[in-house]
Amino acid sequence: MSAVPATLPEASPWRPALAVFVPLLLVVGWFYRDAALAMAEVWWRSETFAHCLLVPPIVLWLVWRRRAELAALAPRPQPWLLLPMLGIAALWLLAELVAVNAATQFAFVATLVLAVPAVLGWPVARTIFFPLMFSFFAVPFGEFALPWMMEWTADFVVGALQLTGVPVYREGQNFVVPSGTWSVIDECSGIRYLMASFMVGSLFAYLSYRSWWRRAAFMAVSIAVPIVANWLRAYMIVMLAHLSGNKLAVGVDHILYGWVFFGVIILAMFFVGSRWSEPAAEARTPAAGEALASAPPARRVVLAALAVAAVALLPHGVLAMLERAEGAAAAPRLELPPTLGAWSTAGAGVADWTPDYDDASARARAAYAGPSGSVGVLVDYYRGQDETLKVVSTHRLLVGMRDPDLSVPRHEARTLELDGRRLVLRRSEVHGRVSLSGSRQRRLVVWRLYWIDGRFYGGDVEAKIAGAAARLAGHGNEGATLLLHADGDEADAVIEDFLRGQHAALGTLLQRVHDTR
Template structure:
């Protein structure tokens, strides 16, 4: 028998294997979608409501299209399910369950998306996973909403880049955190000006373009690096040109609709130039070589692996079903403490509005210094029990300021001493908004351990839950207005106020249930 006929005969003999393997994978995916439907809804909601991740709607179709183009390489070998795939499914189901237990959306989203390559390994084997490495890796990296942590650093890079460019071209300019001060205006590099949307979308497109256009690995690495650097530089130039236009021709040409049109045109031009530059260095297409077929796995063993994968998928949501039946959220009434040397508490009247939804109790009060009349506002919120959807301290939507009316100028950390020699490290936010500039000091507490890091606070909550405890967590925040250049004096004032606050666990601030029974607060 000649080679073409042998190849056809070999493919025909292996077709039933792939039919069964494809059917098993389809069943596993259907079970995944049904059992983790709440996670699917949460993922799609994030893509739809956060403009940063709207490109996520394209990632699954692009990955499927790439898989379709690799179908011939995939079918060159019979499927050989791997027990390592079961280990991967087990680990990811545990990650998802932990994310559900602690109400961490990122963990749930990552586990759900990463289950697709784990199921490929469990249903089809290592060879299939290797052939589909790019589309599966592309799916995991870009379908999961992960870029929020980049907003602040990109804002800082953009602000410094634009200011340096203005200095080089002779425009008088000062940088105050993320405010660019010129003779005609004060320009704020807001969250929307960070360029994170263009950065992630351009990087995602660059990865796909490099995979399709290049065969050499170093060309792929270079182009992806260019796709990551170009949007950062482009965003800095966009802000620079916006300020320059405002200084040269007037603010009306640098704001409003003209500002939006210029931004989109500028980013579009940069993207076209990047793709054109990459086109001239593309590699010629090379037909892939199909490796020699290897032996498959006995039908009974394949069936066991497939059934085990489906059972593991069902186990996570089955265990999590009990979480919905947990006790209803506790309700408390917090009473603001009396602070030595400060008059109050009084009702807060300025524009500072922290938002912490689903708290068991919260209080916001204003205090006046007996010495000089300085004003400090206190915010305190308590969450009781295990973190759960709608009732968790660290979650999307809970924030220390109203992002619609204020922007962060800078971040820092400060060592804070409280009563009884107790101390912690507080985070500091310098805000600018319609009500002026202000400083906010904050820290999170889980039981008696406090930190400025929301990530560490989540880990402390997780540790308490794993130990069988019912952790109580809280947030403390102090705020005061900054006038002119008196930020250092305001920091001294906030520190003096913090020193008079009760330490965690002290009874100075009472948290009372509706029944009137007093309960200690963290």
């Protein structure tokens, strides 16, 4: 095996290749700057994804470690990879049309990753395969798992409390023990521990093991350990507070104990994992001149880079044409009428409740009394959607996680036939928090559905698809979210009766708002 110098010889094909590839990365970064800046903003403001700040420097360091092997290879463009890049560009366009932030960011990173084999070739991409895959940790992704992880944590804590003889009453993610009340909120879910552990665990596995099965096994452990550790952390915090009369593990102590416990668990995981570490394989590099002698002409690299830049620019051109066609739209004017068929605002009475968000272009609300009871209607209209203004968003909560009075213990699907179409709506229950005395407020039932381009939709995904199709068809970048709520034992029947009879009137009202632009 011959040694490869750390510096490139004058005749190395890497000099012209890098002179083309580095500007290409800058051009792609400029095209996708909105996605890149949105990622960086989340890294900076979110504790859950603060670890993502380390991804770019780690990727550069990992590539630098393989510089000797890379210097011995010749860049060999693979033009056929433009086809999957076109697919990624189409994905970015569809995601951008309906402001799906995670999808646009994954598409941005995938474009950068695919540019490596497309311009520099498969041998280069294979040599730095892990750093390329590690780049995807830069995308702040995973908050969709919050509800599940919160529920699992609550399940474990309540079960462990019962096994250790502590009486507990649970409602959703809230539970009461003799010493006080507790809630499993987003910070208790363990999502930040999981994300950080998986990233660092993957890096540890790559640097410590050679066999793929060991790497995969340790990466799986780095997922399971923080989940179980968070369950134990939450249980111990509740027990410490309970046994100390709420003198320990509350306030700042609560957070401090959590991070200390997590740090100890991760260090133990790495210590155990290091016992099975494998020595690094000695990198084989071609004999001097073996790979470089057959390097393709530099113009092939230039042409490949230009083609990649054209593919990256294409969806932005399509989006610009759509935005010019949509033009600037006036702020929507939205009002609910005093009567809808047999339903009237006169004499209506429903619980006083407002969701924990107000981000729409226009909002209207009213309470209607009808033959079967009273129902509250809240309509949020969104025009000119972007990263912060959009019809479908996973960040909207019916009740704030730290609300002292209300909680949402249950979400479920509700099927309804409207005009021959089957809608699967989201049904939620809003309850008053249970106190040590056992008292609580009355129950509120909330149904949610969407209106986009003249039709109602129940699910988030179908609403997103409908929004993208509407924009591609030139029907505007807007839509509405409807929340229908009622209280009492017959709440579901009242909401269904109202929706079956008045959905057409609501659709006509929203269509008028849509057409007034």
